[in-house]
Amino acid sequence: xxxxxxxxxxxxxxxxxxxxxxxxxxxxxxxxxxxxxxxxxxxxxxxxxxxxxxxxxxxxxxxxxxxxxxxxxxxxxxxxxxxxxxxxxxxxxxxxxxxxxxxxxxxxxxxxxxxxxxxxxxxxxxxxxxxxxxxxxxxxxxxxxxxxxxxxxxxxxxxxxxxxxxxxxxxxxxxxxxxxxxxxxxxxxxxxxxxxxxxxxxxxxxxxxxxxxxxxxxxxxxxxxxxxxxxxxxxxxxxxxxxxxxxxxxxxxxxxxxxxxxxxxxxxxxxxxxxxxxxxxxxxxxxxxxxxxxxxxxxxxxxxxxxxxxxxxxxxxxxxxxxxxxxxxxxxxxxxxxxxxxxxxxxxxxxxxxxxxxxxxxxxxxxxxxxxxxxxxxxxxxxx
Amino acid sequence: xxxxxxxxxxxxxxxxxxxxxxxxxxxxxxxxxxxxxxxxxxxxxxxxxxxxxxxxxxxxxxxxxxxxxxxxxxxxxxxxxxxxxxxxxxxxxxxxxxxxxxxxxxxxxxxxxxxxxxxxxxxxxxxxxxxxxxxxxxxxxxxxxxxxxxxxxxxxxxxxxxxxxxxxxxxxxxxxxxxxxxxxxxxxxxxxxxxxxxxxxxxxxxxxxxxxxxxxxxxxxxxxxxxxxxxxxxxxxxxxxxxxxxxxxxxxxxxxxxxxxxxxxxxxxxxxxxxxxxxxxxxxxxxxxxxxxxx
Amino acid sequence: xxxxxxxxxxxxxxxxxxxxxxxxxxxxxxxxxxxxxxxxxxxxxxxxxxxxxxxxxxxxxxxxxxxxxxxxxxxxxxxxxxxxxxxxxxxxxxxxxxxxxxxxxxxxxxxxxxxxxxxxxxxxxxxxxxxxxxxxxxxxxxxxxxxxxxxxxxxxxxxxxxxxxxxxxxxxxxxxxxxxxxxxxxxxxxxxxxxxxxxxxxxxxxxxxxxxxxxxxxxxxxxxxxxxxxxxxxxxxxxxxxxxxxxxxxxxxxxxxxxxxxxxxxxxxxxxxxxxxxxxxxxxxxxxxxxxxxxxxxxxxxxxxxxxxxxx
Numbered sequence: 001x002x003x004x005x006x007x008x009x010x011x012x013x014x015x016x017x018x019x020x021x022x023x024x025x026x027x028x029x030x031x032x033x034x035x036x037x038x039x040x041x042x043x044x045x046x047x048x049x050x051x052x053x054x055x056x057x058x059x060x061x062x063x064x065x066x067x068x069x070x071x072x073x074x075x076x077x078x079x080x081x082x083x084x085x086x087x088x089x090x091x092x093x094x095x096x097x098x099x100x101x102x103x104x105x106x107x108x109x110x111x112x113x114x115x116x117x118x119x120x121x122x123x124x125x126x127x128x129x130x131x132x133x134x135x136x137x138x139x140x141x142x143x144x145x146x147x148x149x150x151x152x153x154x155x156x157x158x159x160x161x162x163x164x165x166x167x168x169x170x171x172x173x174x175x176x177x178x179x180x181x182x183x184x185x186x187x188x189x190x191x192x193x194x195x196x197x198x199x200x201x202x203x204x205x206x207x208x209x210x211x212x213x214x215x216x217x218x219x220x221x222x223x224x225x226x227x228x229x230x231x232x233x234x235x236x237x238x239x240x241x242x243x244x245x246x247x248x249x250x251x252x253x254x255x256x257x258x259x260x261x262x263x264x265x266x267x268x269x270x271x272x273x274x275x276x277x278x279x280x281x282x283x284x285x286x287x288x289x290x291x292x293x294x295x296x297x298x299x300x301x302x303x304x305x306x307x308x309x310x311x312x313x314x315x316x317x318x319x320x321x322x323x324x325x326x327x328x329x330x331x332x333x334x335x336x337x338x339x340x341x342x343x344x345x346x347x348x349x350x351x352x353x354x355x356x357x358x359x360x361x362x363x364x365x366x367x368x369x370x371x372x373x374x375x376x377x378x379x380x381x382x383x384x
Numbered sequence: 385x386x387x388x389x390x391x392x393x394x395x396x397x398x399x400x401x402x403x404x405x406x407x408x409x410x411x412x413x414x415x416x417x418x419x420x421x422x423x424x425x426x427x428x429x430x431x432x433x434x435x436x437x438x439x440x441x442x443x444x445x446x447x448x449x450x451x452x453x454x455x456x457x458x459x460x461x462x463x464x465x466x467x468x469x470x471x472x473x474x475x476x477x478x479x480x481x482x483x484x485x486x487x488x489x490x491x492x493x494x495x496x497x498x499x500x501x502x503x504x505x506x507x508x509x510x511x512x513x514x515x516x517x518x519x520x521x522x523x524x525x526x527x528x529x530x531x532x533x534x535x536x537x538x539x540x541x542x543x544x545x546x547x548x549x550x551x552x553x554x555x556x557x558x559x560x561x562x563x564x565x566x567x568x569x570x571x572x573x574x575x576x577x578x579x580x581x582x583x584x585x586x587x588x589x590x591x592x593x594x595x596x597x598x599x600x601x602x603x604x605x606x607x608x609x610x611x612x613x614x615x616x617x618x619x620x621x622x623x624x625x626x627x628x629x630x631x632x633x634x635x636x637x638x639x640x641x642x643x644x645x646x647x648x649x650x651x652x653x654x655x656x657x658x659x660x661x662x663x664x665x666x667x668x669x670x671x672x673x674x675x676x677x678x679x
Numbered sequence: 680x681x682x683x684x685x686x687x688x689x690x691x692x693x694x695x696x697x698x699x700x701x702x703x704x705x706x707x708x709x710x711x712x713x714x715x716x717x718x719x720x721x722x723x724x725x726x727x728x729x730x731x732x733x734x735x736x737x738x739x740x741x742x743x744x745x746x747x748x749x750x751x752x753x754x755x756x757x758x759x760x761x762x763x764x765x766x767x768x769x770x771x772x773x774x775x776x777x778x779x780x781x782x783x784x785x786x787x788x789x790x791x792x793x794x795x796x797x798x799x800x801x802x803x804x805x806x807x808x809x810x811x812x813x814x815x816x817x818x819x820x821x822x823x824x825x826x827x828x829x830x831x832x833x834x835x836x837x838x839x840x841x842x843x844x845x846x847x848x849x850x851x852x853x854x855x856x857x858x859x860x861x862x863x864x865x866x867x868x869x870x871x872x873x874x875x876x877x878x879x880x881x882x883x884x885x886x887x888x889x890x891x892x893x894x895x896x897x898x899x900x901x902x903x904x905x906x907x908x909x910x911x912x913x914x915x916x917x918x919x920x921x922x923x924x925x926x927x928x929x930x931x932x933x934x935x936x937x938x939x940x941x942x943x944x945x946x947x948x949x950x951x952x953x954x955x956x957x958x959x960x961x962x963x964x965x966x967x968x969x970x971x972x973x974x975x976x977x978x979x980x981x982x983x984x985x986x987x988x989x990x991x
Binding site for chain 3: 418424472475476479480481482483485486487489490491492493494496497498501612615616619623650651653654657658660661664665668
């Protein structure tokens with residue numbers, strides 16, 4: 001009796017493990033595209049917004065007859081903002097689900113390891129919001145497997161600095177940045193431009209992701225009286241800083257970055273967001289016609305305004321689907337080559353006429369605009 | 385740095401008192417549960433977080449004013465605390481304490497993820513009618529919203545003090561903390577005591593959650609950090625000592641604020657844990673306490 | 680007799696696993712399981728045998744990982760050197776924590792270890808200059824290959840190679856755990872667990888034995904950390920948090936304290952479970968928490984205890 005039950009247990013265990021083995025790829029009807037995003041954890045708000053853009057893009061392609069006559073099946077994985085989970089998700093998508101490509105992810109630290117795993121397996125990845133240039137820098141020049149259809153964070157910060165100093169004419173600027181590679185690179189890029197343009201940095205302070213209480217730092221800044229404060233970080237902390245600044249009586253021009261260009265920021269910061277300036281790649285009233293049309297379709301589908309995150313997701317998904325369509329086959333390498341070659345896919349982000357022209361490291365650059373919040377709504381200043 | 389900027393120092397101390405008020409409320413619950421029942425409740429931070437969310441629902445969906453929302457949230461989470469005691473902790477009453485640490489951790493995981501499912505991950509804030517315009521006295525500015533935090537904390541502590549000292553329930557709690565066997569001989573129902581203790585601890589944590597949720601944004605993950613700070617306060621004040629927790633809570637808030645202002649902002653959180661280690665190594669009974677519930 | 684046969688069968692299964700599967704997913708899960716099994720076995724020596732609480736296993740895991748990674752990145756040292764160094768550093772940390780902390784007992788000890796865990800985590804997460812903070816460390820070199828006279832005997836920079844390396848270290852850990860458990864030291868640990876005062880009266884130097892338990896478990900955690908770093912080529916503070924410690928604790932308790940097999944089973948269950956439950960994604964962690972409560976409440980002897988009872 002004992003022997004029997006023990007052997008049965010062993011057999012069951014072995015069977016359980018073997019069942020995890022991926023079955024060889026059978027010709028399935030739908031085309032599977034993997035999506036990896038932070039759907040839980042601190043970046044989940046951004047992650048879920050990016051997902052809506054991707055969802056819309058896939059739905060539109062399916063409504064128009066699918067890709068190569070087959071429907072798209074999106075297989076989404078939550079990386080929780082943690083690199084090891086991202087790697088596991090990538091491996092699972094590549095080997096068990098046999099996806100033809102991956103769209104993801106938002107956090108640059110996770111994107112870095114996903115790109116590495118995908119590169120080793122020769123699977124193309126289109127970014128889902130990650131902006132740190134370290135990810136595209138890891139591409140071999142001329143042989144990119146990770147694509148970023150928008151400017152990297154360094155370019156964003158540089159353009160912000162130019163706009164703040166030249167357009168808004170601020171000369172004594174303080175920087176509050178997040179203690180992460182993202183925040184740090186924003187701070188460094190911004191700072192690099194200030195002296196050549198004739199402005200000075202009066203203070204640089206960092207905070208940790210997840211911090212809630214900025215009252216002490218703001219009290220310090222109040223004493224320094226800067227005429228501008230650049231915020232390099234994520235929307236949650238940025239909104240808290242702006243709101244708390246008003247509560248401590250600090251009056252200054254706040255300039256935001258990245259995700260602070262969304263409506264959620266205005267909602268979180270409340271009336272204190274009036275006058276807030278932020279570089280933005282996408283607004284529903286953008287001059288970019290492709291973007292404007294996307295905004296209208298998005299509003300109809302989801303009932304809320306599109307923002308930079310959903311636009312990123314939309315563009316990223318379209319780069320992938322366009323690559324598959326142009327390749328004509330579900331061969332990962334050919335899809336990658338098609339993405340590189342596709343220079344005339346209009347993007348919804350950026351100024352009118354922006355196209356998906358990737359440089360040899362898989363990045364795209366275009367002019368980013370500056371918007372100011374007036375009466376609770378962002379207004380784009382002229383692109384100049 | 386130059387001469388001491390008294391205005392800046394005063395502002396930092398005031399900031400610290402505000403944060404300290406929250407720590408006090410969460411820590412009292414934790415220390416009460418430990419002092420009376422001997423349970424280290426890993427899920428206490430989640431009770432705080434759920435209190436904030438209950439308050440959010442009360443304020444936005446039921447459109448209650450701030451204080452009604454506060455009371456409703458406290459009552460709601462108190463009930464949750466009683467259920468948790470009955471289902472998760474009571475079955476393990478006679479067992480190895482490691483077991484309750486693990487189950488309370490399991491409870492924390494469940495509560496945090498249930499909140500994630502129900503309320504979503506977006507940061508939320510409780511909007512109340514209280515003023516957000518700062519009032520400046522000398523060089524210190526404070527909004528009404530923040531000023532009521534330490535005030536409410538002290539009021540609740542006062543109420544708790546009266547309950548513990550002057551009511552039969554309170555005396556039962558103190559008796560059970562001293563010796564549960566003798567207490568039950570004298571007629572104290574340990575089950576009722578356990579329920580009352582959890583209800584009180586949960587209610588106080590929930591109150592802290594609502595107060596914080598009106599000043600700062602909350603997400604399902606905010607419970608964890610607060611719980612760890614509360615543990616620091618409990619140890620600093622002496623495990624089981626309610627008044628120790630009060631003193632230590634405000635003290636920690638002020639120390640953190642001074643660290644952020646004068647040393648480095650990033651070290652604000654590390655300070656708390658370094659204090660824990662130092663206290664445990666050199667004065668494990670805490671600054672103020674012994675292991676009994678002292679009133 | 681049956682046990683020995685089963686052990687051989689299990690060993691054969693593990694040796695042949697990479698041959699029988701395609702792709703790297705299964706091997707990946709197997710490597711992660713073994714890493715956590717090493718962590719859980721280490722913790723069990725402290726918790727199950729010696730009877731002391733420790734929530735710091737995640738911190739030692741992280742110390743080993745960062746030590747090995749930083750030594751490799753800054754000094755170019757090969758794995759063969761960084762692994763033992765990581766083990767030594769982690770063990771030293773274990774001693775450093777143990778000597779003062781083990782004077783306390785019960786809850787105080789538990790909370791001291793939690794505080795230690797958090798301080799280490801905060802250092803990993805916030806000391807950007809040393810650890811790159813929340814960016815984590817990346818580009819950690821793979822384990823090299825073993826070459827003699829220009830011919831490659833074994834390659835460890837592939838997933839399969841790492842699998843066998845991890846398997847070897849796992850086997851070594853099992854061996855150490857079993858030998859320790861059966862040795863005089865193991866008996867003294869059990870005596871301390873039962874009644875420390877009595878043990879001391881009988882001549883056991885309880886302080887030294889307790890510190891030794893801490894040191895050994897930290898050493899094993901450090902080794903596991905080094906493997907992780909050189910397998911994933913990048914590490915991040917989130918992998919070494921208090922939640923990690925609590926997960927390892929759960930593995931030990933659910934699997935069965937005071938045994939060698941228990942933590943292994945616990946690691947298998949709690950590593951496979953999130954993978955198997957991927958489809959029920961939103962509920963995954965809730966189920967996980969519920970299982971912990973259910974197991975501890977109703978099956979305190981753990982999986983090992985259950986298997987033994989059913990077998991009898």
